[in-house]
Amino acid sequence: AYSGPTGDEILAKRREYLSPSILHSYKTPLNVVEGKRQYLFDDKGRRYVDAFGGIATVCCGHCHPDVVAAIVEQTKRLQHSTVLYLNHAMADFAQALASKLPGNLKVAFFTNSGTEANELAILMARLYTGSHDIISLRNSYHGNGGGTMGATAQSIWKYNVVQSGVHHAVNPDPYRGLFGSDAEKYVRDVQEIINFGTSGSVAAFISEAIQGVGGIVEMAPGYLPAVYDIVRKAGGLCIADEVQCGVARTGSHFWGFEAHGVVPDIVTVAKGIGNGIPLGAVVTTPEIAKALTRRNYFNTFGGNPVCTAAGLAVLKVIEKEKLQENAFEVGSYLKERLTALKDKYELIGDVRGQGMLLGVELVTDRQLKTPAPNETLYVMEQMKELGVLIGKGGYYGNVFRITPPLCFTKEDADFLVDAMDYSFSRM
Ligand code: PMP
Secondary structure: OOOOOOHHHHHHHHHHHOOOOOOOOOOOOOOEEEEEEOEEEEOOOOEEEEOOHHHHOOOOOEOOHHHHHHHHHHHHHOOOOOOOOOOHHHHHHHHHHHHOOOOOOOEEEEEOOHHHHHHHHHHHHHHHHOOOOEEEEOOOOOOOOHHHHHHOOOHHHOOOOOOOOEEEEOOOOOOOOOOOOOHHHHHHHHHHHHHHHOOOOOOEEEEOOOEOOOOOEOOOOOHHHHHHHHHHHOOOEEEEEOOOOOOOOOOOOOOHHHHHOOOOOEEEEOHHHHOOOOOEEEEEOHHHHHHHHOOOOOOOOOOOHHHHHHHHHHHHHHHHOOHHHHHHHHHHHHHHHHHHHHHHOOOEEEEEEEOOEEEEEEEEEOOOOEEOHHHHHHHHHHHHHOOEEOEEEOOOOOEEEEOOOOOOOHHHHHHHHHHHHHHHHOO
């Protein structure tokens, strides 16, 4: 049994010694002390079905034995900076990652986070093209560094950084977007940005295939291929931010962009690829990667042996346990059951997403789509009491984010939907 500090004791320390900017979920935050596959356990030994997975960071399941073994074994042998000497772990993982990507996307640069990966992707695109302008989508989240906070387009996640050369295109959001599902109009907006907001040449277009932080927002069908086309005509590169939607999560494909029939020039990866270990990557073509050899570029721990050993183990587990197939099967079933809830509760305005990247948007008026953040919080709290953890997102804080470990079962899905159903019925 757990004999460590209580939640209140930790909270008191946090208040005194940690930045007040650190967020936590729930009125009384959970003191989690253990994780196993799709379950978390609190200090009282209570089990929770984890349907948020540390914000889509846990893909194989908490403390997956193969991943733990890879980390422990490598730690016992060697943990070190990435640079200076050779070690096989980074090279092995790079090769394995390349084997999962299409086309000539085969050269990796490793980082410690998604932010770092996107910062580097933006830098590479600017170096390679000689242009400065970046186009990202409104409602996106790409990180909290100087460049990525500029590319991020939600005021709630931005400070007053200098947004040098970043343009935010109208979000092709079929539910809340200005042009509904009319991809052509959204594409025209990007063309107008290029024509009237830049010299005509751009460095890159960056987007997620499904927005995560933004509230699991899918794109109007046909948008991405058309935008990739016009961005390339303007000399720009196309960057796919796969930090949340990549690594088998969407089920139908290994990468989110694949469902759109496009091949990006640069792909950024983080979160799930490390199953909870800090690991990020930028994967691109050998030609684009060369742009970064003009000066020294250095990252002490990016691609270190322990983290890349974890990454390799993650890829093997996904294959061995058919987690992509499971994300598709269980994710589709879960989405079906959530969609059925929509018929029961007026408050549910939209159910969307793919595989195990699902969103449920709450509105007090379906016609006006008035966000219902208070009801969202209420249901989340109730579900926690019933033993189910989900996330929340969207600009208005009114979207449930359901991003469980990919080993989530049908029984877990049933338990989640039943708990949600009961919580709604009690409102
Ligand atoms: N891109 C996306 C799509 C993300 O969801 C996030 C994190 N929420 C990031 C980038 C930044 O990753 P990190 O927090 O690891 O810096």
